[in-house]
Amino acid sequence: MRPTLSHFRSILYLFTASMFFASCAVDPPMVNDDSFRGEIISSTLLHDWSITQTDSALSDYDPSLLTYPNDYHIKIYRVVYRTIDAAGNETQASGAVVIPYGVANGAAQCLYMHGTVVERFEVPSYESDELVLGMLYGANGFVTSLPDYLGMGDSPGRHPYCHSATEASAGIDLLRATKTLCANEGVSLNNQLFIFGYSQGGHAAMAATKAIQEDYADEFTITASAPMSGPYDLSGAQTDYVLQDAPYGAPFYLPYLMFGYNDIYKMYDNYADYLASPYDTLLPSLFDGTHSGWEIDAVMPVIPKNIIKPEVLEDFINNPNNPFRVALRENDLTDWTPQIPMIMYYCGGDELVNYQNSIIAQDAFVANGSTTTSLYQPSATASHTDCAEPCFIFANIWFSSLRQ
Numbered sequence: 001m002r003p004t005l006s007h008f009r010s011i012l013y014l015f016t017a018s019m020f021f022a023s024c025a026v027d028p029p030m031v032n033d034d035s036f037r038g039e040i041i042s043s044t045l046l047h048d049w050s051i052t053q054t055d056s057a058l059s060d061y062d063p064s065l066l067t068y069p070n071d072y073h074i075k076i077y078r079v080v081y082r083t084i085d086a087a088g089n090e091t092q093a094s095g096a097v098v099i100p101y102g103v104a105n106g107a108a109q110c111l112y113m114h115g116t117v118v119e120r121f122e123v124p125s126y127e128s129d130e131l132v133l134g135m136l137y138g139a140n141g142f143v144t145s146l147p148d149y150l151g152m153g154d155s156p157g158r159h160p161y162c163h164s165a166t167e168a169s170a171g172i173d174l175l176r177a178t179k180t181l182c183a184n185e186g187v188s189l190n191n192q193l194f195i196f197g198y199s200q201g202g203h204a205a206m207a208a209t210k211a212i213q214e215d216y217a218d219e220f221t222i223t224a225s226a227p228m229s230g231p232y233d234l235s236g237a238q239t240d241y242v243l244q245d246a247p248y249g250a251p252f253y254l255p256y257l258m259f260g261y262n263d264i265y266k267m268y269d270n271y272a273d274y275l276a277s278p279y280d281t282l283l284p285s286l287f288d289g290t291h292s293g294w295e296i297d298a299v300m301p302v303i304p305k306n307i308i309k310p311e312v313l314e315d316f317i318n319n320p321n322n323p324f325r326v327a328l329r330e331n332d333l334t335d336w337t338p339q340i341p342m343i344m345y346y347c348g349g350d351e352l353v354n355y356q357n358s359i360i361a362q363d364a365f366v367a368n369g370s371t372t373t374s375l376y377q378p379s380a381t382a383s384h385t386d387c388a389e390p391c392f393i394f395a396n397i398w399f400s401s402l403r404q
Helices: 050-059 131-141 164-185 201-216 233-242 251-265 291-297 310-318 324-330 356-367 384-402
Strands: 040-049 073-082 091-100 107-113 142-147 189-198 222-228 342-345 373-379
Touching: 040 050, 040 091, 040 164, 050 073, 050 131, 073 131, 073 142, 073 164, 091 164, 107 131, 107 164, 107 201, 107 291, 131 142, 131 201, 131 384, 164 189, 164 201, 189 201, 201 222, 201 342, 233 324, 233 356, 251 324, 310 324, 342 356, 342 384, 356 373, 373 384
Parallel strands: 107 142, 107 189, 189 222, 222 342, 342 373
Antiparallel strands: 040 073, 073 091, 091 142
């Protein structure tokens, strides 16, 4: 399901689903040298816009999204870069990079993580609707990186949806590629990094924030992070919400997630081992990157869990060591201690990503000793779709106030 932002004309695919990833076998043993990560394979100039041209391109969008006036000539690139897959083996990914020119004292970097999409080329580097966020931040003077994620754009295989490790690595390695591109373009950067994303992008933004804090703090300094309406408590609040005996607004999220996790964690040998008939034969071919969420939902039951074989569902519910439940726990993002400023944005009327994901995450962070995180609810009633724009506006105001 791809909700439309109220002022955007855009349709964002938001929240959770699953993906596949090329070979996850570690055979032969992996060489422990990842110096290739972030190397640029190719860069393609998509647009070279003057201030007037950028103003024209943004004229249909809500001006409140632009905290600062548009003062910058921008270039938009599609970048293909080297990164790692779910097993740590070398692969490639793509993303969009928006570079403003003439920013005094060096530009801050911004990492934007997009929402759920199932069509391979419905991604920022192929000018999907969410590229507008890069344009807006570029016009505000931020060098903005927008990864497509693994299995999307020019990356091989199926997308490993809501797989935290590869969401993070795809974002981190595009930031590295962006630094190289800026150096080649003669654009200087300051030492600031801002991270944000909505829905699946909220999960990905938090995954990247966690990975940078824990493993790459000597390379990047996060100034602020704004995960928005993300499924941080995948194994708990989000699972309970999706598995209710009630219709769900985006049924395709469930098989998307199951296919991706099964491809990575090798839980079942065949689709028929865990999917009920006829879904074991109807659904797999629809996740080839050429079908929309609407097309997939047309063959899905409105109660998503009805695609699962009863005995598998029963084991999932009752067995804490069920392999799919274990995989979900591995991709939860609540068991760490943020040490950088982070605001989690959410809305109480969200019908796709349970707002309890944000509350549970904040409670866990405080219990772990974090003093740098907080919650902000722009609306107590807004839906998943309607919540997106105010989240973007408030995050833009916050980021802009912190920019040097």
